[in-house]
Amino acid sequence: MEFSSSLQQPVAALELNLDSTSVKSIKRDFYELLVCLEGNGILIKNDEELSFAASDSFFINKGDSVELKTFNNATFMCCRFSEDTKFILKDLVSKSKGKAVAPIRAKSVLNPKISCSEKDVKLLMQLHKTLLVLQSDFFLNANLMYYQLLCFLTIMERNIPLQPGQPTKGIPELSIQPIIKHIHKNLRTPELLSLSYIAKTFNLSTNSLGIFFKKEMNISVKQYILQSRMAAISKRIEQKKQSFSEIAFEFGFTDESHFYKSFKKHFGVSPSNFKKNLM
Template sequence: MKSLQLFTDKEITIKELAYNSSGLHKHNFFELIYVLDGSGIHNINSNRFAFSKGDVFLLTPDDEHTFEVNTPTKFCIVDFTKGFFVRNRRIDDTEAGVGKLYKQLEYIFHNHHNIKGSVISSSDRSIFKALIGQLIKEKNKRQFFDEIIIQDIIFLLLHFIARNIQENISIFSKRENPKSRVHEITAYIQQHIYDNELLKVSSIASHFGKSSDHLNRYFKDETGSTIKEYIIRYKLNLVKTRLKFSDLTISEIAGELNFTDESHLNKMFKGAFGKTARQYKNELKH
């Protein structure tokens, strides 16, 4: 199996497959795949999904995949590394820092596997088609502000995907338990995970029109965890994501997620995963 690497922070390519399979491979970067034409089967981590024109797939680092095409197929593929999300990165002093955007998009990297197959809704297919078309134009014709426009289009595409993932999880949760509000509570926590004030149980309770005691009891009855325990667990999973997909130091991650310091983060991380954050980071290098 091939393992592919990317040596720039983003790359946009058009790829055509006329027959058979693309060969099983994995990446150490993110990959957004838009089907311009054709049909077949997309095998992701041993799961098989039918695809056709207009479908969209999102792969995170280390996902294994291959295509089996039924008809000649053309893809627009957007590859981007963790460098695409570096804080305060600028292009010719015109590109805005993307650290805040990365925080908003972390939701995708934790939840994209909750959607089986294509990651966009039918109502978004027309806007995706237009945005991908513009992305290809910007790539092929060098113009003023093309880099920042390309970046903005990629982020807009990812935000559509994030919204669809959240809507799908919400629909599934309501179908499983129509009266439960757990998904709304966890979605609120994930949305405000960097704001300690809004993460206070009293603030969450106020948002949902409940008392703190009532909300905490309700959440524990539904999930088996207190709200505070859920927040810590989600933060620690974000730590894993940051260690794997960014160049931030453990100290910087501790600061962003409002741990007291690196030592506090390491202690909590070891309690949850049996190893410190530094040990986990060192293992990723091997």
Template sequence: MQYKDIIADEFGVSVWPKSHERTGYYEIIGIREGRGIHTARGAELPFKSGDLFFSRPGDSNTFTVYEPTHFLRLRFTIPYVSKQPLTVLPENWNTWMDRFLTLPDRNNGSLLQIQSDRTLAIQLLQAIVNEYSGDHKLRQQVIFQLFTSLILLIWRNSGLIIDSEELSQAKDVRKEDLTSYIEQNIYEPKKLTLNAMGTHFQYSAGHMGIVFKKKTGKSLSTFVQDYRYDLIEKRLKYSRLSMKQIASEFGFTDESHLNKFVRSKTGLNPSEIRMDH
């Protein structure tokens, strides 16, 4: 299958389409209106109007819709962000874009925290969709300028811009410090984000992601979900807690979401793991 370098569309649904696929594409999804649960790589977080999510090719990325939701979707490839003339690119574009595409945990919740940026990002994404579906002159140039503005907003919110002064002044941290922090806060998901950990260890969110991957060999979200599963597996094998109790302990909204998480890690249902022991 041959891919276009960029595709933009929008759709309103009451149920997330099972046919949704992104093979070969990076993807940014904005929520113009609606609410529900966003599931990515085993992590479940609520979504609402103004949220923005990012996923890489091959990522598992679904939405459980609680009320009719209008999605704005932008798909793009590596060639799209790398083939543009240098004269039209912001300074350090290639370096920053590489960080954006490879830094872990980009889809571990909405990309935007600043309220005014949330509104502006949805407007930019809507403008990209409108331009893509139109046939105006300079259409591709306008789309790329809107795209760079959207990425700049994401950088501003996510701490991806790391200057040399920060790199030289930030304190060093041991792997044991990182794993201990996660073990102590595994039941408090709000403390297991790059922003929260960065505040604790005196790093920006972007630098925290780089340090964590370097020290542990895994992204923060992968490490947390692996450790979370290890604890759940022990509950299933060695405790008499009900599925409902285990789901509640680990912050799942119900047993079905616990089942989905365990199946994503093992291919088995929780009851099968319990029966095998």
């Protein structure tokens, strides 16, 4: 059995009901949000194996190859959207003054799988049901579908966990964790990671933010951001899907030269040599 590799309209919602089987996909020309409602198995994305169970969700990029191997009967909610839709969503996000989430931020750089809370899965199910109804007349309901899709992305985004392996023992849930999550969901957007912006977002002075963060994490805010961005960038290079110029653009560097200098300063080797050492 195979996934569809093309999209018939700009936004599409569907439900996948699978038995103990393998579902493959060639590279698709759309983006996809997958949420497992029941069952378990393995999702293979671009040769990377990820186990899944109920409440796990995935952001599938345009061009990704995906294979689903289910161990028992499994049900997925799917939301698919085109490249043009992504730009429409970005425009809506830019006009929301930070209240909505851009499509690129719903996919955690360091966490390819997002486990949603039980309450949020129920909300996603309601949004998905609405999309299923609206898509019967897309041209009449297009704007409504775009906003439903933004809500879907926002709920996925708020379930992004901390960086894998990041110790959380002793960290107050209502203090440092929101700051950490803000950093990780904005690794590609440097302007949202300035000390002044973070401090304003969490109603702190820049001095208070620096002292509090260093006390809780034993590292400065700037050092933590740098380490997290470079970890995400190195993962991008390991995936061998993008050119250095594309990675530089994705992570907000002014140009490729700036990207090279920053990478070499942090790792001690150029991006090219880093990539060669992976072979």
